[in-house]
Amino acid sequence: MTEHNSFNIRGFRVGVVDAGLYASYGKTTRPDLTLIASDRPCAAAGVFTTNLVKAAPVLLDQARLRAKPNGMKAVLINTACANACTGDPGQKNAEQTAVWTAQALQCEADEVLVMSTGVIGVQLPMRQFEAGIPKAALALDPGSWDDASKAIMTTDTRPKIASVIAHEGYTIIGIAKGAGMIAPNMATMLAVIATDAAISPERLDQSLREAVKTSFNRVVVDGDMSTNDTVIALANGASEVQIGDPGSTSDFEFQKYLQAVCAALAEQIVRDGEGATKFIHLTVSGARTEAEAHQIANTIATSALVKTAFYGGDANWGRILAAAGRAGVDLEQGKMALWYDDLQLVAAGTPLPYDESRANAIAQQENITVRLDLGLGSQSAVVYTCDLSHDYVSINGHYRT
Numbered sequence: 577m578t579e580h581n582s583f584n585i586r587g588f589r590v591g592v593v594d595a596g597l598y599a600s601y602g603k604t605t606r607p608d609l610t611l612i613a614s615d616r617p618c619a620a621a622g623v624f625t626t627n628l629v630k631a632a633p634v635l636l637d638q639a640r641l642r643a644k645p646n647g648m649k650a651v652l653i654n655t656a657c658a659n660a661c662t663g664d665p666g667q668k669n670a671e672q673t674a675v676w677t678a679q680a681l682q683c684e685a686d687e688v689l690v691m692s693t694g695v696i697g698v699q700l701p702m703r704q705f706e707a708g709i710p711k712a713a714l715a716l717d718p719g720s721w722d723d724a725s726k727a728i729m730t731t732d733t734r735p736k737i738a739s740v741i742a743h744e745g746y747t748i749i750g751i752a753k754g755a756g757m758i759a760p761n762m763a764t765m766l767a768v769i770a771t772d773a774a775i776s777p778e779r780l781d782q783s784l785r786e787a788v789k790t791s792f793n794r795v796v797v798d799g800d801m802s803t804n805d806t807v808i809a810l811a812n813g814a815s816e817v818q819i820g821d822p823g824s825t826s827d828f829e830f831q832k833y834l835q836a837v838c839a840a841l842a843e844q845i846v847r848d849g850e851g852a853t854k855f856i857h858l859t860v861s862g863a864r865t866e867a868e869a870h871q872i873a874n875t876i877a878t879s880a881l882v883k884t885a886f887y888g889g890d891a892n893w894g895r896i897l898a899a900a901g902r903a904g905v906d907l908e909q910g911k912m913a914l915w916y917d918d919l920q921l922v923a924a925g926t927p928l929p930y931d932e933s934r935a936n937a938i939a940q941q942e943n944i945t946v947r948l949d950l951g952l953g954s955q956s957a958v959v960y961t962c963d964l965s966h967d968y969v970s971i972n973g974h975y976r977t
Contacts, residue, residue, distance in 0.1 A: 620810050621780045650688045655730055775819040792841070857946070865955050
């Protein structure tokens with residue numbers, strides 16, 4: 577990974593403004609509208625929420641990527657309003673914001689993707705968009721990625737940004753937002769990943785899905801799933817470095833770099849989980865299949881009892897085994913083993929005479945590694961999660977008020 581502020585990615589510019597979106601809902605004003613634009617058409621791909629209740633921007637982007645995967649030029653991102661559960665008016669508003677963006681950039685409306693985050697069930701403040709989009713276009717600058725990572729935040733306490741400069745001469749940079757409603761497939765998160773590599777839209781789509789599978793789809797804050805989850809990847813080819821066919825060296829390297837960016841962003845999301853005080857690296861090994869390992873890991877990671885025990889610094893490991901046992905996977909209790917960091921607590925389903933004070937000390941750390949071995953096979957899965965604190969309830973109990 578390379579410091580994200582050490583370069584400008586070729587052919588991309590970013591504009592950030594305070595369009596008055598928060599102010600229109602009576603909230604404290606702050607930067608709330610972000611425009612990411614390429615100076616040439618991009619290959620584009622996206623991965624979206626599997627929630628059956630999808631926000632208007634998700635439906636719009638899915639349709640545009642199906643119709644024109646090799647012709648996107650911009651992404652418009654707003655905070656303050658999710659434009660979800662807003663019916664036909666919300667869909668028309670999403671389309672209109674793309675029209676205004678296209679007018680400001682002098683491109684076609686179907687070359688613009690839109691992303692929204694914020695409160696569900698309220699309409700976009702369209703007058704603010706109509707005035708703010710031209711301002712965002714005038715603010716376009718190649719060095720504003722840091723500003724963009726801050727402007728897309730909602731309950732986040734810090735921005736999420738990551739980048740790689742490949743040895744081959746191209747760059748990948750990503751920004752993301754997300755702190756709550758975080759669960760696999762995906763989370764209440766938005767991410768835009770841009771690269772100046774040249775790659776086909778088909779291969780970009782495959783690469784993005786593979787990277788998301790082991791990054792954004794392996795994080796848990798609270799087990800909830802949003803209506804707006806979106807990861808968009810854009811490749812404009814401005815570096816003139818061509819990514820080859822699947823299986824080629826250049827394809828392998830691109831996948832590795834893209835995975836690194838996605839994993840870094842996903843980890844930052846969990847570390848900034850709403851009210852979180854601890855980051856937990858959870859591995860379930862010894863499974864018959866990766867899918868079963870993931871299913872068990874996700875059940876443990878979403879358990880309120882497990883998460884509150886970590887918040888309290890209590891090595892109450894029985895909650896982990898109990899969660900594994902209700903995950904819907906056939907287990908053999910007598911084969912299970914459990915570790916906190918390098919301290920083994922359980923072997924063959926039986927507690928060991930471990931040092932309780934050391935176990936609790938590990939549970940009180942800010943960074944904790946937990947491994948559960950099922951003793952059934954050779955497959956494993958990793959999930960990033962966090963604890964569940966009083967602050968999580970406070971943040972979400974007053975999200976609209």
